[in-house]
Amino acid sequence: xxxxxxxxxxxxxxxxxxxxxxxxxxxxxxxxxxxxxxxxxxxxxxxxxxxxxxxxxxxxxxxxxxxxxxxxxxxxxxxxxxxxxxxxxxxxxxxxxxxxxxxxxxxxxxxxxxxxxxxxxxxxxxxxxxxxxxxxxxxxxxxxxxxxxxxxxxxxxxxxxxxxxxxxxxxxxxxxxxxxxxxxxxxxxxxxxxxxxxxxxxxxxxxxxxxxxxxxxxxxxxxxxxxxxxxxxxxxxxxxxxxxxxxxxxxxxxxx
Amino acid sequence: xxxxxxxxxxxxxxxxxxxxxxxxxxxxxxxxxxxxxxxxxxxxxxxxxxxxxxxxxxxxxxxxxxxxxxxxxxxxxxxxxxxxxxxxxxxxxxxxxxxxxxxxxxxxxxxxxxxxxxxxxxxxxxxxxxxxxxxxxxxxxxxxxxxxxxxxxxxxxxxxxxxxxxxxxxxxxxxxxxxxxxxxxxxxxxxxxxxxxxxxxxxxxxxxxxxxxxxxxxxxxxxxxxxxxxxxxxxxxxxxxxxxxxxxxxxxxxxxxxxxxxxxxxxxxxxxxxxxxxxxxxxxxxxxxxxxxxxxxxxxxxxxxxxxxxxxxxxxxxxxxx
Numbered sequence: 001x002x003x004x005x006x007x008x009x010x011x012x013x014x015x016x017x018x019x020x021x022x023x024x025x026x027x028x029x030x031x032x033x034x035x036x037x038x039x040x041x042x043x044x045x046x047x048x049x050x051x052x053x054x055x056x057x058x059x060x061x062x063x064x065x066x067x068x069x070x071x072x073x074x075x076x077x078x079x080x081x082x083x084x085x086x087x088x089x090x091x092x093x094x095x096x097x098x099x100x101x102x103x104x105x106x107x108x109x110x111x112x113x114x115x116x117x118x119x120x121x122x123x124x125x126x127x128x129x130x131x132x133x134x135x136x137x138x139x140x141x142x143x144x145x146x147x148x149x150x151x152x153x154x155x156x157x158x159x160x161x162x163x164x165x166x167x168x169x170x171x172x173x174x175x176x177x178x179x180x181x182x183x184x185x186x187x188x189x190x191x192x193x194x195x196x197x198x199x200x201x202x203x204x205x206x207x208x209x210x211x212x213x214x215x216x217x218x219x220x221x222x223x224x225x226x227x228x229x230x231x232x233x234x235x236x237x238x239x240x241x242x243x244x245x246x247x248x249x250x251x252x253x254x255x256x
Numbered sequence: 257x258x259x260x261x262x263x264x265x266x267x268x269x270x271x272x273x274x275x276x277x278x279x280x281x282x283x284x285x286x287x288x289x290x291x292x293x294x295x296x297x298x299x300x301x302x303x304x305x306x307x308x309x310x311x312x313x314x315x316x317x318x319x320x321x322x323x324x325x326x327x328x329x330x331x332x333x334x335x336x337x338x339x340x341x342x343x344x345x346x347x348x349x350x351x352x353x354x355x356x357x358x359x360x361x362x363x364x365x366x367x368x369x370x371x372x373x374x375x376x377x378x379x380x381x382x383x384x385x386x387x388x389x390x391x392x393x394x395x396x397x398x399x400x401x402x403x404x405x406x407x408x409x410x411x412x413x414x415x416x417x418x419x420x421x422x423x424x425x426x427x428x429x430x431x432x433x434x435x436x437x438x439x440x441x442x443x444x445x446x447x448x449x450x451x452x453x454x455x456x457x458x459x460x461x462x463x464x465x466x467x468x469x470x471x472x473x474x475x476x477x478x479x480x481x482x483x484x485x486x487x488x489x490x491x492x493x494x495x496x497x498x499x500x501x502x503x504x505x506x507x508x509x510x511x512x513x514x515x516x517x518x519x520x521x522x523x524x525x526x527x528x529x530x531x532x533x534x535x536x537x538x539x540x541x542x543x544x545x546x547x548x549x550x551x552x553x554x555x556x557x558x559x560x561x562x563x564x565x566x567x568x569x570x571x572x573x574x575x576x577x578x
Contacts, residue, residue, distance in 0.1 A: 050472050
């Protein structure tokens with residue numbers, strides 16, 4: 001997936017995305033980080049076609065994403081948003097089955113294929129036992145997994161996640177990121193996500209995009225990208241970055 | 257037996273009971289068994305009177321109740337707002353005004369009554385959408401705008417009717433909200449368009465379900481949210497318009513019934529839509545029958561009874577939402 005020269009402004013005053021160019025490598029985990037308002041979620045929304053850029057284009061398999069039919073695009077790319085609303089009395093399997101919508105026409109559906117995809121998505125997210133439960137009976141971490149299962153049922157090769165860990169306890173945060181990693185490794189899903197936690201980004205990404213003021217400041221492997229100087233420049237925080245034998249590379253804030 | 261199935265059964269049985277009770281009660285009376293025997297072919301003079309006078313009224317009440325309740329469910333799905341009701345947000349008033357206005361000026365247009373009502377309802381619906389969209393889908397904002405639109409069309413209707421009475425012009429179309437004096441031609445009208453609208457609403461039930469997701473999530477599934485909204489809103493306006501054209505403006509049914517129905521059969525529209533149709537038919541027929549017998553030989557219109565029950569219910573819903 002190639003992103004070239006994206007410009008987008010919500011209010012014509014400020015460029016929320018200003019000449020963003022990058023490429024997202026197939027089969028890798030790419031994480032976009034940066035301070036609030038830097039345009040990271042906006043970039044994700046452009047990649048996932050929720051917002052159309054005013055300038056520039058995003059191409060997937062040599063084709064502009066705006067040229068895809070909505071359902072065709074949904075078979076290629078799925079996205080899980082940070083917050084979701086739905087009636088609380090819906091069962092898990094019904095909600096996950098919504099992920100099959102891109103594969104269905106009003107009168108035509110392949111029940112066997114749908115069933116298989118839903119089962120796979122439920123198994124992958126470890127929700128098989130809960131399939132007949134209602135959404136209201138689940139914990140926050142389980143709910144986030146349900147939304148991921150719905151996206152998986154789309155059977156797309158790219159999965160986008162917008163701040164998937166934000167409202168979760170640390171246990172569920174780790175559980176979720178491990179799930180993302182597993183999906184990436186076992187099913188070679190391309191992952192593009194926005195994270196707030198820099199340590200989680202370092203630990204779980206192959207590639208990090210660091211943004212500031214609607215621009216990409218730098219990108220590359222976690223160790224190349226997240227340096228003491230850049231964190232100071234982007235976030236205004238003095239940090240120590242060290243590598244620990246078993247914990248890997250980590251960052252600790254010291255002062256502002 | 258689960259709650260959904262038993263709710264369906266109970267409402268169906270009640271509906272049957274109220275239909276029979278309504279048919280045999282009034283100035284011409286019949287015994288229950290006598291009525292059932294006559295229904296299956298036994299000769300009975302009272303029965304033929306009832307058939308011509310009361311059956312059309314009962315059938316119109318049933319369809320009006322079903323159509324308005326389903327219109328409520330559809331509008332609530334489209335606006336993602338549990339308070340939307342065709343009568344409250346002005347769609348029925350718009351339908352009523354346009355058909356009244358046009359038919360009074362051009363009585364020959366009588367044949368197009370449903371079309372005119374649909375047109376009026378669509379204008380009102382469009383205005384509500386356009387004026388409240390800016391702030392997203394804030395439920396109270398839609399209601400406030402809707403009430404203003406409703407007041408505007410109701411005022412126009414009243415002004416028009418008053419002017420006509422000064423100038424001794426006969427007002428055409430259905431003015432009041434009284435179900436008395438319905439004829440078989442009303443039945444044909446409402447059953448034809450009513451069946452079309454109700455069937456269409458069943459077809460779009462799965463779209464209504466998808467609209468309960470956030471717009472951006474539904475969009476990410478390749479679902480055309482805008483097109484679905486337009487089509488569902490059009491079906492809702494059709495249902496509201498046709499019941500307004502034959503039974504007058506009845507508010508609050510589309511608010512009360514969907515709310516109670518969600519409690520009983522859940523929020524899956526594949527169950528919710530057929531259930532609200534039955535429950536709505538039951539409510540309006542009950543209201544009309546009560547209005548007919550409470551102060552007999554005088555009558556209280558069904559719409560008046562609905563306003564008396566519905567007003568407090570809306571307040572209850574708004575308070576509970578907070």
